[in-house]
Amino acid sequence: MAVVKVEKKIAILLSPHELDSKFRLLESLHIQKSDKGIEYDLFDLHNKELNKNYLHLPEVVRDLLVHFSPDAFTKFQYKVGQPFLDKKPTDAELNLILTTTHRHFHQLFDKLKPFSGLLKWYHRTRLPDGKSFRMSPCAFSSYKPQLVFHVANENGRLVLKTEVILNGASYNLKEFNRYHFLLENSNEYFLLSYKDYQTLRWLAEKNRGQYGDDPVAFSQHILTKLELDYKVNRYNFFSKKEIRTIPVNRVLLSELNGSFLMLTPQWVYDGFVLENPWKESYETVVDGEAVEIVRNKEAEDEFLKKLVGMHANFSNQRNGYYYVSFGEAQKKQWFLKTYHHLLAEGIELVGMDMLNHFRYSPFEVATTVKIKQEEKGKVLMQMTVSFGKEELRLSELQKMLLAGQKAVLLKDGSLGVLHEEWMQQYSSILKHGKINKDEIEVARVMAISEQQSNGERQVLKTLIKDQWWQKWQQWQNGSDNIYELPASVNASLRPYQQKGFEWLTLLAEAGAGGCLADDMGLGKTLQTICYLAYYIHHNPDSVNIIVCPSSLIFNWQQELQKFTPGITSVVYHGASRNATDIANTKSQVIITSYGTVRADSDVLLANDYGVAVIDESHNIKNPSAQITTVVNMIPAQVRIALSGTPVVNNTFDLYAQLNFALPGMFGSREFFKREYADAIDRNHDEEKIKALQKLTAPFILRRTKEQVAKDLPDKTEMILWCKMNSRQHDLYNNIKDQIRGNIFLDIKNNGLNKSKLAVLQGMLKLRQICNSPLLLPVSEQEACTDSIKTEVLIGELKNILKEHKALVFSQFSSMLNLLAEECDKQDIAYYHFDGQTPPAKRIEMVNAFQEKDNATNLFLISLKAGNTGLTLTAADYVFLFDPWWNTAVEQQAIDRTHRIGQTKNVFAYKIICKDTIEEKIIQLQQRKKKLAEELVGEDDGFIKALNEEDIAYLFS
Known part of the structure; x- marks a missing residue:
């Protein structure tokens, strides 16, 4: 009787499709090859199997493999699902459980990857019929894939392309079969980083197609988030703000070593002052917007050519500035002639009043004004300004004033000083006026502004x-x-x-x-x-x-x-x-x-x-x-x-x-x-x-x-402090650490100004966690649905709504939706509107809420949609669910009820999570005094005023 020769082999079987269902991802595969064919037997990766057939592996590998066994997964499922044992999970909670499970297995694969070469691998993949499977050898690569993105234009619409970088080579993501965080190509598997997996998942959930025709929205809703972590090649589909203009030529006058008059050429591009050395462009960030100033070489060179031609010594000077000795500057009135020539050419002169070597004129400035004509809100005046017998050209004087100078160069080489009293009286008229020789035209109503001149002789007063x-x-x-x-x-x-x-x-x-x-x-x-x-x-x-x-x-x-x-x-x-x-x-x-x-x-x-x-x-x-x-x-x-x-x-x-x-x-x-x-x-x-x-x-x-309204009832503003439980606080700290690392790396690489958007987005994410982790993308929630703020607010509302009416404001319309769901569960009646609510519907709800006998005592309102123009004096409680860095916006929200017509004391609460960025924002608000407040009101420039020390404090 012939002996049947049997060849045995043991391998790890990977079933990547199980990431969608049963999670039997890895099993032990016994392969027997004989003349009769190949037989496959599957065994769970429990300790008995591992100790019998995998003893050749290091203990750390066996410890990892056992976590893929059904028993280990059952224990993990119990731990994750424990909060939901007494109730049926909602769809959001089920999604959260799934996300947590994927993260768990990703961590196991990440730890197993360095040892993948010690194992023989097979995989089970679905055949094209969608029902059958086949088993075949595969490999688990040690290469780390990296994602890069670029924007393309397809049929006139913007699309985002994703590339995978492997060992220096670039591949289109579509070349791979993707099983969540596993990529497969030609029977070889690659493990994405969890961040990359989250990014792809976020992109899959995001309806990118809706922004294809709108570059601004595409950039705002897709690219700005990606660019927090990835380099995105925009291929010029999204231009930064580009300044292309003819520069205003300017000369900065200064003194060098107490012996030389120095002239530094400068060019003013839309308020930005640039000097040599030459660069094709200058990039900066203003108010969070990238700005690129494209320099005009032809214009700059033409100006330099004029400047060099003004003195024989200048042609040999190559330092980015030009200089002459004081003696040379005064010889044959060279400086005086150059001064008037530059002004006549429309070139600004700055630094004149900082010169120490030149003597000052003994004459005080004298001014006469004669009103010639008044028509259609304009007034035409004849004006003379002189020092001694020398009368100044109004056009030159206007240029000096606009350049910020308070001294003018006179024909005798002295400096005529425009003293403070003269500046108060005449500078605004000259700056704002239209000049033609010795005539100047200004708006008639400037006469009213003269009342602010502290009693000096008023030039325009007789116009009224x-x-x-x-x-x-x-x-x-x-x-x-x-x-x-x-x-x-x-x-x-x-x-x-x-x-x-x-x-x-x-x-x-x-x-x-x-x-x-x-x-x-x-x-x-x-x-x-x-x-x-x-x-x-x-x-x-x-x-x-x-x-x-x-x-x-x-x-x-x-x-x-x-x-x-x-x-x-x-x-x-x-x-x-x-x-x-x-x-x-x-x-x-x-x-x-x-x-x-x-x-x-x-x-x-x-x-x-x-x-x-x-x-x-x-x-x-x-x-x-x-x-x-x-x-x-x-x-x-x-x-x-x-x-x-x-x-x-x-x-x-x-x-x-x-x-x-x-x-x-x-x-x-x-x-x-x-x-x-x-x-x-x-x-x-x-x-x-x-x-x-x-x-x-x-x-x-x-x-x-x-x-002016001291008779209004008292307004009491308080902070309602909340303390997160351990799960919410752990999530907050984990994401805060990630954000902080990314932000300071960004600041190190790109500078503070270019990183303000990343700071703003980081602050936004942490504020969302303070409100509710459910505001985050599902992939970032880490199985946490706890919201201490919601608990505190609902508790407060239950106490007051029987006898009082309340307004709840949030910046996030999605947070208002969550609060509405919670109110439904608690049988709390409410009105609710945000930016999508039609105006007629809003006023209908406002009128109903204001009615004395109306039993709906709660109004949920979007902060931006409802912080102006509404009267809601029926309410006497206001809850600001999330703090806003512009205190004026918060006050506007409170003023929906604390306004004329209110007869009850108003209580306003900011709900703040202790030991979080919210508390730090409030503390920074006290430290930051914004400039616009000195003019007419509050400024929303909180973000712009942050320095690196402030940012470190916010994310500490």
Whole structure:
């Protein structure tokens, strides 16, 4: 009888598809080959099997393999599922369990990978029919795959391509079969890092296709997150802000070694001052936005050529600056001639007032002004400025003032000093004016700003009648009413509201508009309606327009009907609007939205208006935006801007709003940006702050509740401290450590300015964990669904809602959804709106909430959607679920209820997690005093003001 020869082999069988179901990922495979064929037997990787057939392996490997056995997995399942033994897990909780399981097996594979070469590997893979499997040899690679991304354009749409780098070679991800964190190609397996696996999972969940036609959204929602951890090649599909402009040529004058006059050529590109050595471009980050300044070599070389030609010695000097001895500078009046030549060529000169070698003129500056003509809000004056017998050219003087200089070079080689009193009196007129030889044209309403000049002789005062100045003085100092309300107004004004109405009326009488910037809740709407009624009383045939966010349209309509029922108004907004109604309107007030004005500008700009009001005027803070351009084109005799926060991000926010109210007074946007905004925001220039305050003070009226509404019920603001449990806090610490490492590596490699976006995103993620881990992508939640804030809030609401009404604000609409779910479970009735809620629905909910007998006592509101324009005085409790780094935004939220009409004491709570970034944000808020507060209000520049020490503190 023939002996059957049998060949035996033992291997590890990998079943990657099991990552989707039973998790029998690894088994022991016994292979018997004989003349009859091949037989396969499978055994679990329990201790008995390992000790019998795998003793040749190191103990550490056997300890790892046993964790793949069914018994070990059952113990792991029990541990993970223990919190859900007494209840059926929700879909979110099931997803969390699955994520935790994948992380567990990834950790096992990661530990096993270094020993993979000691094992024989087979794998079981699904055949094309989807039902059958085959077993075949495979390998488990020790190479570490790395992901890289690049953007491509396919059929006119942006797509994200993923590449896998293996041993220096690049492969398209589509070349691999992917089983969660395992990649397979040609029977070889590669283990992704867990971070890479999470990234691919996040990308798979993200609907990238919706952004294919929108590069800005594609960058914002996809690339910015990827670029926290990966290099993404954008292939110029997403351009950074690029500045390509003809530079302003400038010369910095200084002294070298006490013996030489030094001239350093500089070029000003949109406010950025560059010097040699030459580079094709200069990159920086401003307010979190990448900026690339492309230098104009032709323009710079042309300027250098002119400069070199001004002295024989300059052609041999190659240090990036040029110098002559003091003796050479004064010989044949070389410096004086060069000075005037440079100014005539439009070249700025700076540093003049820092020169010590040159003597100062014995003459004081003398100035005469004669008003020649006044027309259409402009005034033309003849002006002379002189030192002794030497009369200065106004155009040269203007250039020196715009360059920040307070001294001018005179013909005798001395320096004429423009002293502080002269600067106070004349510098604004010269800077803001249009000059033609010895004539200068300025906005007539600058006369009102002269009142801020501390009593110096006022140049423009005679442009406005004495009677008006008397009323202005009375308004500032007196308590008697200057103007009586028309009988059509059905309201009793508080004294400060009467003052606000009179301020608007006074400015209009002088031909000026203004920005009413009272605290939220002080009745800006009512004060404006009173002025509208006054104007309509004197101009009954006029048509007036109110432009506001769509969410406030019905609020304006209600307030007009309530306080001035005799004034006819029409809402022009929504899909059913009819342009012919506006063209033939007999209504005295048109109420519309910013979006409608932009879309129907041809219709709305065809009318001549008496009064144009823009509410929440910071909506036009971007001067280059289309909506700003359209709003500024509204033809109106009187222009009023309303905003509780006219400065949101920086001083430049003021320009468009004031330019609407006072057309032409503040010059071009480029002038304002360079003269005020850049100097204040970038350099914190105290002199420019005072100058801008002087100009704007008469035209911005801002009162706080502490100043004018002392009779309002008390407002108590408190912090509701929460202490995370161990699971939530462990998750917080784990992610905080990851973020901190990434951020400081980013700062080290790219610098602080270029890392501000990463800081902002890191802060956002930690704040989300403080709210609820469920706000994180599922892959990052680490089996934690605990939210101590939710527990604390629900507990507080249960205590107060029987007798009180409450508002709950959150920055995250998804957090409000989670709170709504919890309220449903607890049978707590509520209203809820966010940015997606239609305006009409919002006002319907607000009106219902305000009704005295309404039993729904809770309102869940998105912070940005509901922090302005709403009156919710029925509530006396406010909960800020997540702190905001701009305290003004928090105050606006509280002011939804702490406003005129409130009769109860208001209690406002910030819910803060102890020992987290939230606590540190509050502490930093106390330390950071923002510049815009000195002008008109709070600034939202908290992030921009962070230095590296602050960032280390936040993530400590």
